[in-house]
Amino acid sequence: MIVAEKIIILDFGSQTTQLIARRVRELGVFSEIWPPDTPAEKLMAEQPKGIILSGGPSSVYAQDAPHPDAKILRLGVPVLGICYGLQLMAFLQEGKVDPSDTREFGRTELQIVEKIPLFAELAERQTVWMSHGDRLLALPKGFRAVGISDGSPFAAIENSEKKQYGVQFHPEVSHTEHGTKILENFVRKICACKAEWDAASFVEQSMDKIRKTVGDGQVVCGLSGGVDSSVTALLLHKAIGDRLHCVLVDNALLRQGEREQVEYLFRDQFGLDLRVADARDRFLRELEGVADPEQKRKIIGRVFIEVFEEVAKSIGKVDFLAQGTLYPDLIESRSAKGNPSAVIKSHHNVGGLPEKMNLALIEPLKELFKDEVRAVGQQLGLNEELVKRHPFPGPGLAVRIIGDVTAERLELLRKADHIFIEELRKADWYDKSSQALAVLLPVRSVGVMGDERTYEQVIALRSVDSYDWMTADFTRFPWDLLGRVSSRIINEVRGINRVVYDISSKPPATVEWE
Numbered sequence: 001m002i003v004a005e006k007i008i009i010l011d012f013g014s015q016t017t018q019l020i021a022r023r024v025r026e027l028g029v030f031s032e033i034w035p036p037d038t039p040a041e042k043l044m045a046e047q048p049k050g051i052i053l054s055g056g057p058s059s060v061y062a063q064d065a066p067h068p069d070a071k072i073l074r075l076g077v078p079v080l081g082i083c084y085g086l087q088l089m090a091f092l093q094e095g096k097v098d099p100s101d102t103r104e105f106g107r108t109e110l111q112i113v114e115k116i117p118l119f120a121e122l123a124e125r126q127t128v129w130m131s132h133g134d135r136l137l138a139l140p141k142g143f144r145a146v147g148i149s150d151g152s153p154f155a156a157i158e159n160s161e162k163k164q165y166g167v168q169f170h171p172e173v174s175h176t177e178h179g180t181k182i183l184e185n186f187v188r189k190i191c192a193c194k195a196e197w198d199a200a201s202f203v204e205q206s207m208d209k210i211r212k213t214v215g216d217g218q219v220v221c222g223l224s225g226g227v228d229s230s231v232t233a234l235l236l237h238k239a240i241g242d243r244l245h246c247v248l249v250d251n252a253l254l255r256q257g258e259r260e261q262v263e264y265l266f267r268d269q270f271g272l273d274l275r276v277a278d279a280r281d282r283f284l285r286e287l288e289g290v291a292d293p294e295q296k297r298k299i300i301g302r303v304f305i306e307v308f309e310e311v312a313k314s315i316g317k318v319d320f321l322a323q324g325t326l327y328p329d330l331i332e333s334r335s336a337k338g339n340p341s342a343v344i345k346s347h348h349n350v351g352g353l354p355e356k357m358n359l360a361l362i363e364p365l366k367e368l369f370k371d372e373v374r375a376v377g378q379q380l381g382l383n384e385e386l387v388k389r390h391p392f393p394g395p396g397l398a399v400r401i402i403g404d405v406t407a408e409r410l411e412l413l414r415k416a417d418h419i420f421i422e423e424l425r426k427a428d429w430y431d432k433s434s435q436a437l438a439v440l441l442p443v444r445s446v447g448v449m450g451d452e453r454t455y456e457q458v459i460a461l462r463s464v465d466s467y468d469w470m471t472a473d474f475t476r477f478p479w480d481l482l483g484r485v486s487s488r489i490i491n492e493v494r495g496i497n498r499v500v501y502d503i504s505s506k507p508p509a510t511v512e513w514e
Contacts, residue, residue, distance in 0.1 A: 005193045007031040008048040010038065012056030012066050012084050018328060019172040020052055020082070022369055023180055028195030029187045032367070033327075040071035050078040050191035053085025055170060059134050060084070060091040067092070078163040078190045080118075083132055086157065086166030089140075096138035105131050107175060114146040116158050117189045118165050118182060127177040128155075128169035135168065163190060174467070199375040203235065206364050210239040217319030219362060220245050220312045223274065225254075225262040226392050228324030228365060231377040235364050236322055237272050238380065245273045245318070247311045249304055252280035252410060253396030256418040265386070275315075279307045287398065287405045291442075293514035296405065300395045321359040325366045326373065370469075390435045399514040403442035408495075409457075413440040415493045416459045423485045424463075433475045436463040439502075439513045447497035456497040459489055464511050472506040 007024050011017045011033050024031035031052075034043070043051065051072060058065035070092045073079060081089035087097045108130040112119050128149075136154040139145065147156025147167070155168045165186065171179030187193045219236055223229050223246040236244045246266065250259050259276065267274040286299050312318055365373055370391075377387040397413050398405045417438040424430040439460040447454040461482070466472035486499040502509075 005029055005195075005197065006046060006048050007050045007052060007187055007191065007193070008043060008046060009033045009052045009054055010036050010068055010072075010085075012036050012054050012088070013058065014055035014082075014084070016170060016172050017054040018369075020054060020183075021327075022371075023172050023183050024052075024187055025197070025369070025372065026180075027184050027187055027193075028197055029191075029193045030197040030367075036066040036068055038069065040069045040075060043069075043072060044075055044077075048077060049193050050080065050187060051075075052186075053079065053081040053088055055083030055085060055131070058084065060087050060097050073162070073164065076162075078186070079165070080186050080190075081164075081166035082172070083168060083170060084134075086168055087134055087136060089164060089166050090136050090143070090154075090157070093140035093143075095136060095140035095143070097134050098137045108149050108151070108169065110147050110149050110155055110169060112147050112156070114144065114158070116146050116160070116165075118156070118158065118167075118185050119146070120185050120189060122178055122181060127175075128167075128171075128179070129173045129175035130169050132168060136166075165190070199372070199379040202368070202372070202376055203238075203379050206235060207239040210236060210362065210364060213362065214240055214243070214320060216243075218243050218245065218315070218317060219320040219322050220247060220315060220318045220359070221322035222246075222308060223248050223262060223266060223272075224392075224394075225258050225265075225386075226324075227370075227373055227377060227387060227389055228326060230266075230382060230386060231373050231380065232322055232324040232365055233266065233272060234270065234380045234382065235376070236362070237270065242273060244322075245275065245312075245315050247308055248274060248276045249307050249311075250276060250278050250280055251283040251300065251304065251307075251396060252407065253283065253300070253398045253405075255392070255397070256414045265383075275311055277307050277311045279303070282307070284405070284407055289404060291403045293399055296398050296514075297395050300398060319360060320362050322362045322364070325363040327365075327367055327369055329366075388431055390430075390433070390437075393512055399512060400437060401440045402513060409440055412457060412493055412495050413438060413459075416440070416489045416496060416499075419488045419492060420461055420485050423481065423488065427478075427481050429475075429477060429481065432465075433463045434466045434469075434472065435511055436461075436475070437512070438462070445498045449497065454497045456495055458498045458500065459493075459496050460500050460502050460513070461485065462502040462511070462513070464506065466506070466511075469511075472511055474501075474503045474505060477501075 007029055009020050009031055017033055021031045021033050073092060091097050108128055110126045110128045112124050135152050143157045143159045145154045146158045149155040152168045157166045169176060171182040221233050223233050233246050248262050266272045283303055286303050290296055374387045393399050397410055401409050401413055420438050424436055439462060441458040441460055443458055444455050445458050463475035464472035465475050482501055489496055489499050
């Protein structure tokens, strides 16, 4: 994306690199995460206002440790090194890094010993978050110590002539008391960014880019009713009008009333060309007897492609395929060393379509995080209920049924999930939760209804609170709310006689069960 101001972050494998990018964007400055070995010439071609070197798990002396192109430190662009980034910046300029006698992990007190622009408006003592074993023992030429801690004589360093700064702690995490202020000082005071990037500017720039890319071509877009595909479709419709053709594949795995809601909102209210493929029986036949979650995903992805392709061909000549890919999807597909990241679970998407159908790919949201997509959705006129809708897995309810997927089990889960979400909305708890869902378990339990023994199925309720989705904790709902949900499900959904609540955190558990 072409923007007037950009901060580039080189990723050396830190678990919080995405947080750095988010914090910078929250300050109104566009940021991108790039591979650690990006050549200096390529960086300069982007004309960044500043460069941030992320943290990482390596030692600068390790044989396979990721290192940047050393020439980036001679470009004259302000640089901020964080944790491993500080050590790299020093090491590449003949400073000395060594394993520390006293490792620092967790909350630490930083003493600011020199007032510099990076620490403008901060008190002399700050609570910061450390996570390092190595530490800087000797400064490179031209640098001075501006912050110390019990375990780090050079917890913060500066070379004012080169506009290079390093902090041994992590300003991007919420545990660092005034970390956002430190990042703000870097991007606004040191890099002189004006902070003009927001949802409105993104929409304007994206529409212009879409029109130039598409020209007189036709675009097809899969529309599920989730936030990402909805925003993608509206953005394209606003840019190219009736040359956008949307396809909703009803795979029998949608939430209650979802197909009808999508048809009403996008066809009747927004006037999009929306085609619905009723493939419910086809998906259920393919999923019959399949319990393994990875198999489910592969089957759903394959059949989706087949159905989507059939509908797309009926439209006529189509030149482009639009997808709602987000920035974290791209980041997580590579590691700091340039290798593919470990696969926790495969993603259901239409990624196989471009090659198979010879379509060029358009991903207008690929530079955005989820909260930014929501802001763009509001800018485009999407209603608040849809914009704030909780995440929903691509394979739909199939991966919220543990075991076999059947029409009967889907109906049980659909009804239970609807009751759960309905009660959360009534109690004003839906927007306080990051994601809430129901899961149908592969067990039956004994119960008593009307003085008769029952032997029926079990629903697990799951709700988590998370800021960055790297960690999550279960939502502390009031007991009376959970009681109402349980009572309604058991009384209204024939076939369920027990409801349990999942109180596990992430890690070690994931948000979804499959």
